[in-house]
Amino acid sequence: NLSEMKPFLESFLPFAQKKMGFDRPPTISFVSDTENANKTLGKTAFYDPNTFSVSVYTDQRHPKDVMRSLSHELVHHAQNCRGNFDKKPKMGEGYFQNNGYMREMEREAYEIGNMCFRMWEETYKKQLQESIYYTRGDNLKMSYKNWRNQEVNDRLMESWGFKAPKSEVLNE
Numbered sequence: 001n002l003s004e005m006k007p008f009l010e011s012f013l014p015f016a017q018k019k020m021g022f023d024r025p026p027t028i029s030f031v032s033d034t035e036n037a038n039k040t041l042g043k044t045a046f047y048d049p050n051t052f053s054v055s056v057y058t059d060q061r062h063p064k065d066v067m068r069s070l071s072h073e074l075v076h077h078a079q080n081c082r083g084n085f086d087k088k089p090k091m092g093e094g095y096f097q098n099n100g101y102m103r104e105m106e107r108e109a110y111e112i113g114n115m116c117f118r119m120w121e122e123t124y125k126k127q128l129q130e131s132i133y134y135t136r137g138d139n140l141k142m143s144y145k146n147w148r149n150q151e152v153n154d155r156l157m158e159s160w161g162f163k164a165p166k167s168e169v170l171n172e
Contacts, residue, residue: 002030002058004063005063005066005067008063008067008124009067009070011120011124012067012070012071012117012120012124013025015116015119015120015123016071016074016116016117016120017074019116019119019120020074020075020077020078020112020116021078021081021082022074022077022078022081023081024052024081026047026052026053026054026073026074026077027051027052027053027054028053028054028055028056028070029053029054029055029056030055030056030058030066031055031056031057031058032057032058032059033057033059034059036057036059037057037059037060037061038060042057043057044056044057044061044065044069045057045069045070045072045073046073047073047076047077047080049076049080049085052077052080052081054070054073054074054076054077055073056069056070056073057069064121067117068113068114068117071113071114071116071117071120072109072110072113072114073109073113074113074116075108075109075112075113075116076105076109078112079105079108079109084105089101089102089105129144129145130143130144
C-alpha cells in the first residue's frame with residue numbers, strides 16, 4: 001500500500017530534484033513482483049536511460065528502503081540529464097565488474113543517493129517535530145520541545161514537594 005508513502009514522496013521528490021539538479025522529472029513506477037521479492041538477491045530498482053524512467057520494487061520491503069532505492073535511481077536520472085549516458089555505455093549483466101565508467105556512475109549513485117536521502121530524512125523529521133503542538137489547559141499552543149521541558153520541570157517540582165501531584169490537581 002503506497003498511499004502511506006505518498007506524503008513522504010511528495011516531500012522527497014522536489015528535494016531530490018533540487019539537490020541532484022535534474023532538469024526534467026522522470027517517470028516513476030512502483031513494481032509489485034512477489035517472485036522477485038522471494039529471491040534473496042532479487043532486484044530492488046533500476047533506471048532506464050532510454051525512457052527516463054525509474055522502476056522500484058516494493059514487495060516485502062520497508063518503505064524507507066524503497067525510498068533509498070528511489071534516491072539511488074534518481075541519481076542515475078540526473079546523470080542521464082547531464083548527458084553521462086549519451087555515449088550509450090554498455091549495461092546489462094556484469095556491467096559493474098567490466099566497465100570502469102559505469103562503476104563510477106554506480107559509485108556516484110550510491111554516495112549521492114544515500115547522502116541526499118539522509119539529508120531529506122533529517123530535514124523532514126526536524127520539520128515534523130517543529131510542527132507538533134500540544135494544547136494545555138489554558139489553550140495556548142506550545143511546541144513539543146517547550147511542552148517536554150515543562151513536563152520535566154513539573155515532575156521535578158512535584159518530586160521535590162513544591163507542587164501537588166497532577167492526579168490530585170485533576171481530581172479536585
